[in-house]
Amino acid sequence: xxxxxxxxxxxxxxxxxxxxxxxxxxxxxxxxxxxxxxxxxxxxxxxxxxxxxxxxxxxxxxxxxxxxxxxxxxxxxxxxxxxxxxxxxxxxxxxxxxxxxxxxxxxxxxxxxxxxxxxxxxxxxxxxxxxxxxxxxxxxxxxxxxxxxxxxxxxxxxxxxxxxxxxxxxxxxxxxxxxxxxxxxxxxxxxxxxxxxxx
Amino acid sequence: xxxxxxxxxxxxxxxxxxxxxxxxxxxxxxxxxxxxxxxxxxxxxxxxxxxxxxxxxxxxxxxxxxxxxxxxxxxxxxxxxxxxxxxxxxxxxxxxxxxxxxxxxxxxxxxxxxxxxxxxxxxxxxxxxxxxxxxxxxxxxxxxxxxxxxxxxxxxxxxxxxxxxxxxxxxxxxxxxxxxxxxxxxxxxxxxxxxxxxxxxxxxxxxxxxxxxxxxxxxxxxxxxxxxxxxxxxxxxxxxxxxxxxxxxxxxxxxxxxxxxxxxxxxxxxxxxxxx
Ligand SMILES: [Zn+2]
Ligand SMILES: [Zn+2]
Numbered sequence: 469x470x471x472x473x474x475x476x477x478x479x480x481x482x483x484x485x486x487x488x489x490x491x492x493x494x495x496x497x498x499x500x501x502x503x504x505x506x507x508x509x510x511x512x513x514x515x516x517x518x519x520x521x522x523x524x525x526x527x528x529x530x531x532x533x534x535x536x537x538x539x540x541x542x543x544x545x546x547x548x549x550x551x552x553x554x555x556x557x558x559x560x561x562x563x564x565x566x567x568x569x570x571x572x573x574x575x576x577x578x579x580x581x582x583x584x585x586x587x588x589x590x591x592x593x594x595x596x597x598x599x600x601x602x603x604x605x606x607x608x609x610x611x612x613x614x615x616x617x618x619x620x621x622x623x624x625x626x627x628x629x630x631x632x633x634x635x636x637x638x639x640x641x642x643x644x645x646x647x648x649x650x651x652x653x654x655x656x657x658x659x660x661x662x663x664x665x666x667x
Numbered sequence: 668x669x670x671x672x673x674x675x676x677x678x679x680x681x682x683x684x685x686x687x688x689x690x691x692x693x694x695x696x697x698x699x700x701x702x703x704x705x706x707x708x709x710x711x712x713x714x715x716x717x718x719x720x721x722x723x724x725x726x727x728x729x730x731x732x733x734x735x736x737x738x739x740x741x742x743x744x745x746x747x748x749x750x751x752x753x754x755x756x757x758x759x760x761x762x763x764x765x766x767x768x769x770x771x772x773x774x775x776x777x778x779x780x781x782x783x784x785x786x787x788x789x790x791x792x793x794x795x796x797x798x799x800x801x802x803x804x805x806x807x808x809x810x811x812x813x814x815x816x817x818x819x820x821x822x823x824x825x826x827x828x829x830x831x832x833x834x835x836x837x838x839x840x841x842x843x844x845x846x847x848x849x850x851x852x853x854x855x856x857x858x859x860x861x862x863x864x865x866x867x868x869x870x871x872x873x874x875x876x877x878x879x880x881x882x883x884x885x886x887x888x889x890x891x892x893x894x895x896x897x898x899x900x901x902x903x904x905x906x907x908x909x910x911x912x913x914x915x916x917x918x919x920x921x922x923x924x925x926x927x928x929x930x931x932x933x934x935x936x937x938x939x940x941x942x943x
Binding site: 582585627646659 | 714
């Protein structure tokens with residue numbers, strides 16, 4: 469690297485580990501931080517430590533939470549009869565952002581993958597089935613990515629939830645809003661045709 | 668940076684950074700290719716569903732330092748039924764895992780291996796849903812032909828120890844030794860009695876299925892009638908043989924057994940009762 473100051477080099481190496489940050493950006497961030505006041509640095513480092521100490525997984529839905537049970541699971545006003553299944557914690561915030569869904573969630577934190585040896589137990593499927601039985605759930609909404617891995621996991625979920633005799637729905641797939649049909653690939657377009665709706 | 672074109676099948680795809688995707692492909696002419704598609708996970712990416720797992724695509728690539736960069740892709744064939752049957756998904760991942768874990772060094776065998784992968788994916792895709800035995804039959808065929816292409820095929824016509832031609836015994840039993848790499852004549856079989864864990868006695872239907880696996884072309888093998896229990900045993904034998912000789916640990920084998928225990932439990936228990 470050509471740097472002689474050990475502490476600077478250490479910090480650059482830490483930043484380089486972050487997603488989307490290369491050596492150049494890491495250097496730029498560290499040189500910026502050198503100019504920041506000690507008070508602000510302290511606040512920054514405390515925020516990091518606090519985040520790691522306080523944030524955990526909700527023991528019901530496996531969303532992120534500062535308590536044992538997350539705000540969504542504790543909210544009695546939400547529709548307790550619907551569970552939306554998502555792949556990652558980030559997906560909860562995105563669906564919440566639409567403001568159109570008022571049910572509960574279940575975060576898998578992954579997808580089934582034979583090649584990576586990720587099975588149903590690793591993605592909290594037994595806990596999901598237990599929840600469905602206990603809660604008298606009426607509908608499960610599968611909101612996984614429309615990829616082969618996402619669809620295969622959805623197929624597996626359908627197989628294991630079906631015997632419980634509840635409604636299972638899946639997010640529609642089709643053309644992105646604002647997109648141009650001309651640029652749609654054959655797979656997206658044929659899905660959009662298959663999932664067409666009566667007007 | 669030089670650019671090139673390739674026709675290839677996607678064996679593995681995973682996320683990189685914010686919106687990129689890394690794909691591992693097996694191509695008709697160049698064997699394994701590792702490539703990155705920038706922005707491929709964005710909803711409005713020009714790649715759309717083109718870079719999905721198991722797709723057969725026509726690619727434009729630019730050679731990069733460690734990974735080649737995908738600059739264009741067109742779909743030649745999409746196996747859309749695979750994700751609709753979880754067993755199909757596992758079998759196709761099993762095939763992918765074998766190809767990826769074997770680290771094939773030369774490109775020599777690549778057009779043959781490419782064709783084998785394509786034929787097996789295509790067959791699995793078009794099989795009826797939940798017909799796990801026909802799917803297993805394809806997987807068995809893949810493993811056998813893969814062993815043949817890579818030079819690991821067992822010796823079936825002659826004794827793998829002394830070389831004498833194998834003739835049908837009165838008992839109808841033929842010994843197969845995983846360790847020796849094939850079948851054994853009665854004399855060699857007797858002297859190998861102290862290693863029973865690696866030796867299995869096959870009856871004629873098992874022997875015939877193994878022989879069909881290694882000798883027939885797919886379109887002929889497809890029409891071979893098989894008994895589910897025989898197929899199950901042969902599948903296990905061929906998998907053990909594969910593990911022993913290639914020294915590859917294939918996660919999908921265990922996964923399949925574990926998974927089959929969950930959803931296919933009723934079918935499996937039928938088989939067990941037939942065997943007993
Ligand atoms: Zn929760
Ligand atoms: Zn012999």
